[in-house]
Amino acid sequence: MHRPSWVPAEVDLSRPSAARVYDYYLGGSHNLEVDRRMAREAISLWPDLPAIMQANRAFLRRAVRYLAGRGITQFLDIGSGIPTVGNVHEAAQQAHPGARVVYVDSDPVAVAHSRAILGGDEQTAVVHADLREAETVLEDPAVRATLDLDQPIAVLVVAVLHFVSEEDDPFGAVARIRDRLAPGSHLVLSHASDEGRPDAAASHRELYSRTPTPMTMRSRDEIARFFDGFELVDPGLVWLPLWRPDASDAAQHPERTTGFAGVGRRG
């Protein structure tokens, strides 16, 4: 179980953090030696990892652009990590200068970093909260001040739900969020799966058990359950690179990305 929200989180820099490891995969230097050590080890076991992360990040960008194109101007990015580039608010504000974005993460360092980067941007907010406490996220004053939940919003849970194990009821958390969404809202989701590379997944999971956020890989069918109550938009739940690729994006062996992506609409 995770700590109740009233107990202050500790900042333990001696353990790798999923957010900073991810930053390293994406070529960033927002990371510490512990993170890099773990990332290098992971890459040596599974050289595709940086490419997978890029595919994930590319999906995130395409999904935001797609939704912005459909008139969505409010984004709730849960498990936002360390904003590297092509962040949600940049992509969204490119399409709608007034677009509003709230970044939520459970990693205190990622949150502090996001705050430093976003500074006083009125249209964005950064919230330190845990997806597993869906109510806390939805009731957060900053979330409420920035987003109007009675209007459609996009909820992004991109590459984050595989950090929530069954016992913490990720399906329940997503369902509770869903129930609070106005019609026309969307769920943007990507999720690691061991269906593409069952061989590599196990050792990878093993590595992540060292972080405060161990991994739970899920099958495509299980991942599809997160979309209960949503209607998947085309092309449905597919390998990361196959979700509405840009014209020139060549995707060889999309299954090697071992992650599924999809966007659902709440009717």
Place this chain on the structure above:
Amino acid sequence: MAGRRDGGDRADAAVQPDPVGALTARWAAAVAGTSYVPLPPDEVAELLRGLLHRLLAAVDEPPLRQASVGKQVGAALVDAHFTNPQSLSQTLCVLLDGRPAAGAAGGRGEPSGGGEVLPDPAPPDRRWNALVATVAEGFSAALQERALCEQEEILAAAAAAREQASEALHVSQERFRAVFEGATIGIGIGDLEGRILDVNPALMRLLGHPIEEFRRRSVQEFMHPADVEHVWRLYGELIRGERDHFRLEKQFLKSDGESVWTDLTVSLLRDGDGRPRYQLALIHDVTTLRHLRRQLEFEAQHDALTGLPNRRTFLAHLDAVFGQASPGARAGLCYLDLDGFKAVNDTLGHEVGDQLLVAVAQRLVSVVRDRGLSVARLGGDEFVVLVPGTSDSGQLVALAEEVLAAVAQPVQLGGRRVEITASVGVVERSIADIDPAELLRAADMTLYWAKADGRSQWALFEPERNAREITRYRLSSALPAALAGEDLRVHYQPLRRLADGRLHGVEALVRWEHPRMGLLGPGSFVGLAEESGMIVPLGRHVLRAACRQAFSWFGAGRSGPFVSVNLATRQLRDEHLVDDVRIALADSGLHPQQLQLEITESAVIGTDPLTGHTLDALAGMGVRLAIDDFGTGYSNLAYLRRLPLAELKLDGSFLRGLRSVDAADPVDVQLVGSIVSLAHLLGLTVTAEGVETQAQVTILRELDCDAGQGTYLGRPADPADLGRLLDPV
């Protein structure tokens, strides 16, 4: 728009050569996928085209200027997130292939690249290569710069996060401190040796010790002389880690020597690994609460008006006496209520009534107190004294008499002299024979007997009388159901003519086939039915059944045997009787003269006009009327003349002296003879009841008695025995 171009595009390129576009495309293709953060392809092409133009424009500038542009281009790549070393190597590969032949500058291109690149790279393009080298320089510098910045950022973020966390921790500690200090509940923390580490001000106030005093003492020193052993056993279990908390009420000694009652909760605090570390005590003063609770308890147990124990307490007390009694022990109750208390309330008002109850309560207390007994008020004007450990009822009777005397003393209420008496039911039993509820019921029943005896009386419980009354009560309450069901039967007993033994008539006798008590005769329940009024429907039931049965035996006819049905006094007073008879006859088809109704002497003595009318109406219909059990009542012969009678049924008691022909009592013979003659004089037939011997038959026949009824002539029987009934004896 910019895609990879290969040889197939050559023809188009030749028509419209675009060397810059081609190089851009090759460059884009080369770096594609080397960006960690993928950009849309069109954005990449756009960027690279711009960079290429800047390079081409700078290639012929002076070296310093050229170097600065080259570095900027390298830095721009990093800015666009081409931070992968591969991005640089790919870039160099493409650019070092040669400068495109666009603008003023010449360039070198790869031969297969198409006609837009100068075919012969005669002298190496030093200027271009030097420019490209500065791109590499700019790239590396920017990358390093960026890495340093990001490192700084992340360290700053980590520091900020830590600061935030410690601030939050601080806030939460402060919050805890504030709760600790400000709590109204006493809180103490100790270690597992029992050393007290900290206490809050509320606890200091509660026990009146300063903090130093607490620190000096150990938990065990807070033992109170009144502590039950249990308290410290729980404490031991907690300290040993066998339980995580306990809660109980415990007294503490205050600094001033007084004791204070507290609600104490002690919890075991464990460290992160689950090892017991500290104990935490929460203590609050419940002295007033206990006081209040005791008061509430008192109020729940006592009657508000008189202050005597109430019914609940009495019952609990009674249960306790029964529960704790040794075998063979006895106990008794004096159960009393005031005679005519309702009248006092009604005439003098409730206030006076209440005052009277209070006065009576005081007197009762003064009577029983010396005996070490207590009196309870059960409600209204009912009081009860429980006497445990009695030896016989004498003791209780004496008490009852004393109680009656005490109550009978006039009371002075607000200048008014009020006189009241009580009745007492006394029960005294062996506890083994009875349970508390039965004892109380018995007392209640006995009180009822005492009341029936008149004012200011006591009555002593008698088990047989009680059993009788209970049976009566049970029968009476079961009667309606029996009537509705099939449990009531009608049996018939023959009345035979003495002259020839032929059938004179049959008497209908009701029987109750009781599921538990067996077949009951009319004597056991007709009286009850009369009391409860059930006799009217019961009588109607018998009447109808008898008429139907008689018709099936005798058919319709003016003469011949009749069926004789008893009428209770109460039925005679029922205005519907005549109609009931008419309907019973009509429904059955029986002729009125085939029906005889038996009434008792007492029912017709001093007949009221209504009864007279009823009898006249019945006789007018042709129904025979008979006097039942003649000779047991007043036997006032005068009424025989007045009433429209057809028959006299002589009570069986007259036949006792006639059991044998030789030893017949001459007075009885004379008496019966006179009655028969008198009856005949009045035109009535006579049936003698209780005929048990042939001698009686012989004598009665000699005395000219018309008919007889009794065991000798035929017992009452089920109608199925029709055949034998009709046979002459």
